[in-house]
Amino acid sequence: MGTKKFIEDALSEWMRGGGTDADIVISSRIRLARNIGQYPFPMLATDQQANNVLEEVSKVLQQRDLNDIQNFEILKLNDMDKLEKRVLVEKHLISPNLANDARNGGVLLSENEAISIMINEEDHLRIQCLSPGLQLDQSFQLASEIDDVFEQQLDYAFDEKRGYLTSCSTNVGTGLRASVMLHLPALVLTQQINRILSAVNQVGLTVRGIYGEGSEAIGNLFQVSNQITLGQSEEEIIENLYSVVKQIIEHERSARATLLDEQYTSIIDRSMRSYGILSHAHIIDSKEAAQRLSDIRLGIDLGMITNVSANILNELMVMTQPGFLQTYAGKNLNAEERDIRRAEMIREHIK
Structure with a gap:
């Protein structure tokens, strides 16, 4: 496949929509943080040690068990230019941290881009599985299968009492970060979003922007994920996140019903006005584009706009x-x- 395929093809399989509650849930993600016991964490490793980690992980790529799950290809970040790395960040296949700061970093990518395994990021391995819609269980099952293959080949840093040892103390234990990307325009428009997000923070979850920690929530897109990884099982973490996300979805649906009931004219005007602007604009910045794409997607979901694909936002x-x-x-x-x-x-895609 080569780097070119992953860079030039804009859409990963998970971006094409589908899955449960896909009108509100853009994607589900499971990420497992793992380290190899005989090497220092990446931030303390020498260039040679980081390169040894990259080589050891590359060897696992040759294992039949891994290739039975998906066809993978390894990309070494030292062989990529700044723009290519930026594209992988924009596709959510690698983190900004890996793109900007990692030494001898790499990523194993599945052919359909639903799986990305980052190497020498904050931890030696970060196994990430992405699915469209609300599919946390399916993503976790896939991540676990991949994790089992690596654990058979590599000596993970593990403590019987503390669990998996990680570079950041907030990941110790299961090493699991589960997250869901939500499109919540109605909660924003009805000014309920701050109350909802405050309640989310009080039950051990956190809310971030579309590129994770430190990123802005643009286009009414919010990423909800667990904060606690120690003292809970993987199943408990996922069940808690799933339960909270389902409640957020119901609040968003209720807010959309309120908008249709009480503000129909203003909402259809907002959606169609954004549709008109994006259909004819000749210059637009990223922030305005994201907001107007969100308006159009809301109009599609509410049945006000019928000639545009719902995948336009993704x-x-x-x-x-x-x-x-x-x-x-x-x-x-x-x-x-x-x-x-x-x-x-x-303009080309809207028309």
Whole structure:
């Protein structure tokens, strides 16, 4: 496949929609943090030690058990330029931390891009599985199968009392981070979002933007994930997240019903106005584009807009990011040039 396939093809399989509650849940993600016992954590490792980790993980790629799950390819970040790494971040296949700071970092990617295994990020291994809609159990089952293959080949850093040992103390124990990406425009418009998010924080969960920790919640997209990894089983963590997410979904559905009941004219105007702007704009920045794409997606979900695919939010949220715009252009672009290209790409897809 090579790097080119993962860089030039904008859409991963999980971005194409589907799954349970797909009108509100964009994706489900399971991430397992693991380390190899005989090497220091990545932040303390020498270049040689980091390279040894990369080589040991690469050997597992040759195992039949792993390839029975999916066809994988390894990409070494030292062989990639800054723009290529940025595209992988925009597709949620690697973290900003791995792209910017990792030494001798790499990523194992499955052919359908539903699985990415980051190497030498904050931990030696971060096994990530992505699914469309609310499919936490399915993602966890897949991640566990992959984890079992690696655990047979590598000597994990594990303590009988503390569980899996990780670079950051907040991941010690199960090493599990489960998260769900939600589109919550109605809760934002009815000004209920802060109350909901405050309640989420009080039950051991956290809310972040679309690229995880430190990122902004643009386009009414929010990532809800667990904070606690020690003292709970994987099943308990997932069950707690699932239960809370289902409640958020019900609140969003109720808020959408309220908007239809009490603000129908203003909501259809908002959705169609954004549709009109994106259909004709010749320059638009990323923040406005994200908000107007969210408005259109809400109009689609409420049955107000019928001639546009519901996947438009998933697709264009990625395709209009700076890395992709420059990849399609085949050259570096300044901010204004990116805004012009973004508007052109949206016009083409809207029509």
